[in-house]
Amino acid sequence: MKKSLLTYLKSNRGVALIYVIFLATVIAAAGIILWQTSAAGIRASQTSEMESKAYYNARSAVEIAMGLILVDVEDRFETDDTYYGKLGNPQLSTSPMYNPDGSEAYDFAFTINIENDEEKDETVFTVNATGISGGSGKEKTATNIQFIISMTDIIRSVEGGSDTIGSDIPAVISKDGTTNYVLFVSSTIDLGSGSPYIIGQAGTNKGPVLFNYSSRIVSDDGGPGILYLGPEAEVEYPQNRDADWEEIHFGNEIRMPAVPALPGAPNIPEIPGLPDDSSVVWSDSVLTGGVVNVAPGTIQGFRRISLGWNDVLTLSLSGDAAVVVDKFESSGTLRIDGTGNLLLVVNSGLDRGSRTMINANGDSERLTIYYAGKEISLGSGSAIAATIFAPDASLDTGYPTDISGDIIVGGKSITFNGLSHDGTLFALNQNANIKYSGNRSLTGDIRTDIFSNGKKTEIAAAKLTGDMYLSNTDAEFSVYGGSILDGNVITAGKKVEIMGGARLNGHIIAPDTRASISVTGGARYGGCIVTGGKTVNVSGGSNLDGALIFAPNAAVKMDGGVHIIGGIIADTFSATSGTLRYEEMRVDDLPVFIEPTEDERTNWRVNGIWKKG
Structure with missing residues (x-):
C-alpha cells in the first residue's frame, strides 16, 4: 500500500x-x-x-x-x-x-x-x-x-x-495529447529473436511478451524497465535468464485510441471562363517579337507566335484582357507588362521540348495560361510564372525548370526533372503517375504542394518542401534515392515507402485498412505515422528520430539495426535488433485528431x- x-x-x-x-x-x-x-x-x-x-x-x-x-x-x-x-x-x-x-x-x-x-x-x-x-x-x-x-x-x-x-x-494518450509509453500494444510483444533494446516503459493489454537471452527493456537510467501487463498478459523468457524488468499488472484493458478519418481534400481551382470563338479578334500576322498593346476588355487572337532564342515579345496591358494563340513556337521570351491580368489561351505548341520563357520572374497571379493540347514539354532553362490549366495534357520538364504558380493538369504522365515549383500541383487523372527527379537544392521560400487523384507518386533524387495529398484509394507513394521531403503525406491509398537513404520530415496520415508503411534502406524519418493499415516495417539501418508510429491495427516490425526515438502504438510489435528509446510525443498538432484515452473518471x-x- x-x-x-x-x-x-x-x-x-x-x-x-x-x-x-x-x-x-x-x-x-x-x-x-x-x-x-x-x-x-x-x-x-x-x-x-x-x-x-x-x-x-x-x-x-x-x-x-x-x-x-x-x-x-x-x-x-x-x-x-x-x-x-x-x-x-x-x-x-x-x-x-x-x-x-x-x-x-x-x-x-x-x-x-x-x-x-x-x-x-x-x-x-x-x-x-x-x-x-x-x-x-x-x-x-x-x-x-x-x-x-x-x-x-x-x-x-x-x-x-x-x-x-x-x-x-498511465493512459496510452494523455488528455494533454502526450504519449506515456515507448511501446504499447493490444497483444504480442515479440523480443524473442536477436538483441533488440528498448528504453522506457512498455505495455500490452493481452500479451504475451517474449524475451530471449539477449533482448532487453530498461529504464532511462539503465535500470530495470517497466512492463505494464493486462489481465491475460504473461511474460515468457528462457528458464536460465533473470527477469531483469519490473511488472505492473492491471485488471481491465487500457483503451486504445481510434484511427482518425482522412482529412478533407484541398479545393481544386476552377477552370477560367474561356472566350467564345466568335468574340476573338484574329490577326493573321506572325508575332516574332516587339511590343503588342492589348486593350482592356478585349480578346485578341494570333494565329502564330514564333520566337527565337534571343527574341522578346512583350504584351502590354492597361487592364484585364485575354489573348488567344493558335500555335505557340518559342525558345525566346514572352513578357507581361503594364497593369491588369491576362488570360492566355494556347491551343498548341507547348509540346516541342524547347526552352519556354513566359512571364519569367513576373507576378504569377497576373497571368493564367489555359493549354488545350495533349502534352506540355518544357526544355532546359524554362521559366514560367502563371497559373497553368492543362486539363488534357501530360507534363514533363527538362533540367532545370522554374515554375511559379499552381499547375492543374489532366494527363497521365507527369515527370519533373530538376523542377523548382513554387505552388500547388493538381493532378486530376485517376491513372496519373507523378515522378520528381533532378535533385535540385532546396530554396527556403519555395514550397511545392501536391494534390493527386492518381495512382503513383515518386520522389526520386529530388528535394521538396510541401505537403502531399493523395485521394486515390490505390495510391502508392515513395521517396528514395537520397531525396529530401519536408512536409506531410496524407493519403487514402495503400502504400507509403521511405527508402534508399531518403529523408522525410513530416507526418504520414494513411487511415485505410490496406495501408502498408515501410521505412528501410538507411532512410531517416521524423514525425508521426498515423495508419489504419495492417503492416509497418522499419528496417535496414533506418533512423527515426522524434517519431511516433500510431498503428493500432498493425503488426509493427523492427529489424536491421534500426534506431527509433519516440514511441510505438500498435496491435503487435516484433523486433530482432535495433534500439527503441522513449521520447514524449504530442498528437495535438497533427493534420488529424487523435482522441486522448485518459479516462476523466480517474479524477475524483x-x-x-x-x-x-
Missing part, C-alpha cells in the same frame, strides 16, 4: 494528497492556486469578493479532506472529528482556532462521514465543508459545500480501473457529486 501511494504521490492526480502530507510546505502554494481560481470566479459570477473567497475556502477544505481519505482509505480512520484549518498554516486542528481578540482564526472546517449503501453494497464517503471569509463579526461570510463519492470511484481515481489501489496505470473531482449550501 505504501509503495502504491508513493507512486500515486508522484502522479498529477496526487495533488490533493500532497496538500495534506506536506501541509506546511504546500498550503501556501494551494492558497495561490485557490486565490487565482477565486479571482476568476469573482469575474465570472459577479458575486462579492467575500462570498467567492468563502466558496473557494470550502473547495480547499474538500481538497484536503480527500487527501485524508486517500491516505487512510483502507484503514477506515475515525470520523467523529471536525477538522479546522487556515490556508498558510501548516497544521490541521480538531478544535476551533481563535485569534487573541476572540475571532475565528480558521478559513475552513470539514467533517468526513463514511456510510455503507446496502442497496448498492458500496461504501460512500461524504465531506461536509465550510469556507469562512471575513472573521467572526457581522461581516463574516460562510459557504457550505457537500461532496459525495463512492469507494469504487475513489479507487478508480487513483489507479484508473485496475484491481489494486495505487497502481496508477469528476466522479463525485457536488452540492452547495
Whole structure:
C-alpha cells in the first residue's frame, strides 16, 4: 500500500494528497492556486469578493479532506472529528482556532462521514465543508459545500480501473495529447529473436511478451524497465535468464485510441471562363517579337507566335484582357507588362521540348495560361510564372525548370526533372503517375504542394518542401534515392515507402485498412505515422528520430539495426535488433485528431457529486 501511494504521490492526480502530507510546505502554494481560481470566479459570477473567497475556502477544505481519505482509505480512520484549518498554516486542528481578540482564526472546517449503501453494497464517503471569509463579526461570510463519492470511484481515481489501489496505470494518450509509453500494444510483444533494446516503459493489454537471452527493456537510467501487463498478459523468457524488468499488472484493458478519418481534400481551382470563338479578334500576322498593346476588355487572337532564342515579345496591358494563340513556337521570351491580368489561351505548341520563357520572374497571379493540347514539354532553362490549366495534357520538364504558380493538369504522365515549383500541383487523372527527379537544392521560400487523384507518386533524387495529398484509394507513394521531403503525406491509398537513404520530415496520415508503411534502406524519418493499415516495417539501418508510429491495427516490425526515438502504438510489435528509446510525443498538432484515452473518471473531482449550501 505504501509503495502504491508513493507512486500515486508522484502522479498529477496526487495533488490533493500532497496538500495534506506536506501541509506546511504546500498550503501556501494551494492558497495561490485557490486565490487565482477565486479571482476568476469573482469575474465570472459577479458575486462579492467575500462570498467567492468563502466558496473557494470550502473547495480547499474538500481538497484536503480527500487527501485524508486517500491516505487512510483502507484503514477506515475515525470520523467523529471536525477538522479546522487556515490556508498558510501548516497544521490541521480538531478544535476551533481563535485569534487573541476572540475571532475565528480558521478559513475552513470539514467533517468526513463514511456510510455503507446496502442497496448498492458500496461504501460512500461524504465531506461536509465550510469556507469562512471575513472573521467572526457581522461581516463574516460562510459557504457550505457537500461532496459525495463512492469507494469504487475513489479507487478508480487513483489507479484508473485496475484491481489494486495505487497502481496508477498511465493512459496510452494523455488528455494533454502526450504519449506515456515507448511501446504499447493490444497483444504480442515479440523480443524473442536477436538483441533488440528498448528504453522506457512498455505495455500490452493481452500479451504475451517474449524475451530471449539477449533482448532487453530498461529504464532511462539503465535500470530495470517497466512492463505494464493486462489481465491475460504473461511474460515468457528462457528458464536460465533473470527477469531483469519490473511488472505492473492491471485488471481491465487500457483503451486504445481510434484511427482518425482522412482529412478533407484541398479545393481544386476552377477552370477560367474561356472566350467564345466568335468574340476573338484574329490577326493573321506572325508575332516574332516587339511590343503588342492589348486593350482592356478585349480578346485578341494570333494565329502564330514564333520566337527565337534571343527574341522578346512583350504584351502590354492597361487592364484585364485575354489573348488567344493558335500555335505557340518559342525558345525566346514572352513578357507581361503594364497593369491588369491576362488570360492566355494556347491551343498548341507547348509540346516541342524547347526552352519556354513566359512571364519569367513576373507576378504569377497576373497571368493564367489555359493549354488545350495533349502534352506540355518544357526544355532546359524554362521559366514560367502563371497559373497553368492543362486539363488534357501530360507534363514533363527538362533540367532545370522554374515554375511559379499552381499547375492543374489532366494527363497521365507527369515527370519533373530538376523542377523548382513554387505552388500547388493538381493532378486530376485517376491513372496519373507523378515522378520528381533532378535533385535540385532546396530554396527556403519555395514550397511545392501536391494534390493527386492518381495512382503513383515518386520522389526520386529530388528535394521538396510541401505537403502531399493523395485521394486515390490505390495510391502508392515513395521517396528514395537520397531525396529530401519536408512536409506531410496524407493519403487514402495503400502504400507509403521511405527508402534508399531518403529523408522525410513530416507526418504520414494513411487511415485505410490496406495501408502498408515501410521505412528501410538507411532512410531517416521524423514525425508521426498515423495508419489504419495492417503492416509497418522499419528496417535496414533506418533512423527515426522524434517519431511516433500510431498503428493500432498493425503488426509493427523492427529489424536491421534500426534506431527509433519516440514511441510505438500498435496491435503487435516484433523486433530482432535495433534500439527503441522513449521520447514524449504530442498528437495535438497533427493534420488529424487523435482522441486522448485518459479516462476523466480517474479524477475524483469528476466522479463525485457536488452540492452547495
